[in-house]
Amino acid sequence: MASSTERVRFPSSSGEVLAGIVDLPHGTVRGWGVFSHGFTLGKDCPAASRICKQLAAEGVGMLRFDNLGLGDSEGDWGDGSFSHKVADTVEATRFMAASDRPVELLVGHSFGGAAVLAAAADTPHVRAVATVGAPFDPSHIEHQYDAVVERVIAEGEASVTFGNKALTLRREFVEDVRRADLRACITTLRRPLLVMHSPTDNTVGIANASDIFRTARHPRNFISLEGSDHLLTAPGQAKRAARIISAWADQYLAL
Numbered sequence: 001m002a003s004s005t006e007r008v009r010f011p012s013s014s015g016e017v018l019a020g021i022v023d024l025p026h027g028t029v030r031g032w033g034v035f036s037h038g039f040t041l042g043k044d045c046p047a048a049s050r051i052c053k054q055l056a057a058e059g060v061g062m063l064r065f066d067n068l069g070l071g072d073s074e075g076d077w078g079d080g081s082f083s084h085k086v087a088d089t090v091e092a093t094r095f096m097a098a099s100d101r102p103v104e105l106l107v108g109h110s111f112g113g114a115a116v117l118a119a120a121a122d123t124p125h126v127r128a129v130a131t132v133g134a135p136f137d138p139s140h141i142e143h144q145y146d147a148v149v150e151r152v153i154a155e156g157e158a159s160v161t162f163g164n165k166a167l168t169l170r171r172e173f174v175e176d177v178r179r180a181d182l183r184a185c186i187t188t189l190r191r192p193l194l195v196m197h198s199p200t201d202n203t204v205g206i207a208n209a210s211d212i213f214r215t216a217r218h219p220r221n222f223i224s225l226e227g228s229d230h231l232l233t234a235p236g237q238a239k240r241a242a243r244i245i246s247a248w249a250d251q252y253l254a255l
Contacts, residue, residue: 010095013087019072020065023056030059031253033105036112042071054242078168081176089119128252130194136211138180192219203230
């Protein structure tokens with residue numbers, strides 16, 4: 001069955017307009033969710049697109065969106081931060097609720113997994129949270145810009161290339177990420193948590209999943225994504241993750 005999508009735009013926590021896609025559920029609507037993408041990946045990266053499309057195929061409609069200054073969204077990525085990403089995840093749930101699509105499921109990949117763990121406290125309709133390849137400490141991403149971080153701290157900002165994206169990294173971003181502490185967010189999550197991680201993830205090591213799982217309280221589940229890389233790029237990896245999320249979340253969605 002061909003996927004059905006709806007392109008949407010909604011204000012970020014700082015006013016710039018963010019661009020998103022709602023992958024509309026097929027058949028009976030089981031529920032609605034929001035997906036938070038990795039560090040600089042965007043809504044159209046394989047993990048975001050394939051997971052959300054598969055969840056939609058199984059009746060769970062998903063909003064995936066570009067964070068500040070990425071993809072089709074307005075603003076400057078350098079003006080964002082981890083806190084901003086968390087706040088915009090909350091704004092995404094509010095946008096969905098305003099269109100009578102209350103979000104019951106948060107899914108986050110990599111840096112976005114850390115964001116949904118922090119955002120859950122401010123999303124009253126959310127009934128379950130799933131992470132894929134998430135870091136326990138958001139500052140884990142510093143290894144992606146460690147070559148320029150001293151210059152950023154000293155001079156206030158520096159240009160850095162992530163993949164094929166040239167972005168401006170600012171001191172406020174680095175300091176905000178260093179301040180982020182997920183321990184209390186995970187301990188007080190008060191929602192069922194699914195932690196998914198590949199034991200061969202060379203970007204965010206499997207020890208991160210162990211730390212998240214140990215810190216969380218029941219109900220909690222861990223699924224090992226054997227054979228997957230961090231970006232879930234190989235055929236079938238993202239769909240498999242989505243099918244697991246769908247089956248796990250079934251009992252938590254308001255049918």
